[in-house]
Amino acid sequence: MDKNFGGVIPEKPALPAVFRDLEDLVLQSGWTKGLERSVVDHVLGSMHERYVPTGGFVAQSGAPVQDWIGVISGLAKMSVTTSDGRLSTLIGAPPGTWFGEGSLIKSEARRYDVVALRPTRIALMPARIFEWLRETSIPFNHYLQHLLNERLAQFVGLLKSQRLQGTDERVAHCLATLFDSPLFQEPYFLEVNQEEVGLLANVSRQRANLALKRLEELSLIRVEFGGLVVLDMAGLKSFGREPS
DNA sequence: ACATTAAATTCGA
DNA sequence: TCGAATTTAATGT
Numbered sequence: 001m002d003k004n005f006g007g008v009i010p011e012k013p014a015l016p017a018v019f020r021d022l023e024d025l026v027l028q029s030g031w032t033k034g035l036e037r038s039v040v041d042h043v044l045g046s047m048h049e050r051y052v053p054t055g056g057f058v059a060q061s062g063a064p065v066q067d068w069i070g071v072i073s074g075l076a077k078m079s080v081t082t083s084d085g086r087l088s089t090l091i092g093a094p095p096g097t098w099f100g101e102g103s104l105i106k107s108e109a110r111r112y113d114v115v116a117l118r119p120t121r122i123a124l125m126p127a128r129i130f131e132w133l134r135e136t137s138i139p140f141n142h143y144l145q146h147l148l149n150e151r152l153a154q155f156v157g158l159l160k161s162q163r164l165q166g167t168d169e170r171v172a173h174c175l176a177t178l179f180d181s182p183l184f185q186e187p188y189f190l191e192v193n194q195e196e197v198g199l200l201a202n203v204s205r206q207r208a209n210l211a212l213k214r215l216e217e218l219s220l221i222r223v224e225f226g227g228l229v230v231l232d233m234a235g236l237k238s239f240g241r242e243p244s
Numbered sequence: 245a246c247a248t249t250a251a252a253t254t255c256g257a
Numbered sequence: 258t259c260g261a262a263t264t265t266a267a268t269g270t
Contacts, residue, residue: 193267209269225250225267 018073018095018183022049022123025072029098030146034139046129050122052076058093058114058122065103065110067124071095074120075191077200078112090200091154092117092178101144104130118191161240167203169240171211172220174201176236184230191227215239 019025023044026032032040049072052058058076059069076093093099093114103110104127133140154177161173178200179190192200198208212228215221220236222229230236 194269195267205268206270213269223268 021121022047022072025070025096025123029070029096031098031133031140031143033143035137039137043125043129043133047123047125050124052116052120052122054116054118056116056120058116058120059100059110059112061110061113063110065100065108066127067100068098068104068127068130069100069114070098070123070125072121072123075117076114076120076122077117078114080112092200094179094181094184096181096183098147101130101147105134117196162202165240167201167207168211168214171197171201171203171208172215172236172239175215175221175230176233176239179230180233180237184233186233187222187229187231189224189227189229193226 019028026040026044026047035043052074071093073095075095076097078091078093078099099114100110107127134144157173158177161170165173175190175197194208194212195205197212198205201208201211203211212221212223215236216223218235218239220230220232220239222231
């Protein structure tokens with residue numbers, strides 16, 4: 001039974017754009033730029049896809065690394081657990097993220113837990129194919145350099161915001177770095193509850209709530225039940241550092 | 245920590 | 258299969 005509220009339709013937030021399947025992800029990823037179509041097809045043929053339910057492991061710390069991993073849809077978090085404590089720092093992996101190349105290059109065991117925050121589909125590229133691309137493709141190597149550089153910048157930025165900015169700024173910064181993907185067009189909904197935001201930004205849930213409301217005041221986001229809508233990603237990114 | 249509200253699930257017809 | 262009742266999860270203060 002649907003009701004008509006005088007033509008006023010409650011607006012549904014747009015869902016984030018997400019990759020359709022493995023092939024869609026690969027074809028749209030930066031590293032296929034400059035690769036021969038035949039090479040891409042060969043690589044595609046070697047890859048497979050895996051579904052990970054909420055709370056499931058995408059990758060486990062200590063496990064041998066067999067694949068380079070890309071996120072097709074859903075959302076995962078990478079967490080580093082300290083040897084003794086349960087204190088873990090978190091990094092988000094939205095669709096389009098590729099990770100694990102560090103351990104692949106050094107051929108060591110995984111150093112992070114990667115856990116699905118919601119039902120997630122991942123793409124797996126076997127280590128041998130990854131190696132083969134590194135050995136034979138300059139464009140692929142250029143992409144890896146770009147990726148590593150980006151990640152370094154992300155870490156530096158994170159460290160900076162943790163050290164010399166207030167809580168609201170940290171929360172804004174975390175949201176921006178974790179969920180900034182060129183695929184996402186504002187406004188888009190993020191299914192992340194306030195407790196998780198707190199974990200990501202290293203603040204209590206209560207404080208995260210205050211920070212989110214503040215960001216809502218500024219029309220950068222809209223707070224909803226069980227998540228939030230990003231209205232202005234650029235604003236989130238620059239929040240807390242006006243002067244150049 | 246507590247009160248409130250949204251959503252999900254169960255239950256009875 | 259519908260909707261009211263109950264339980265669970267998330268929010269706001």
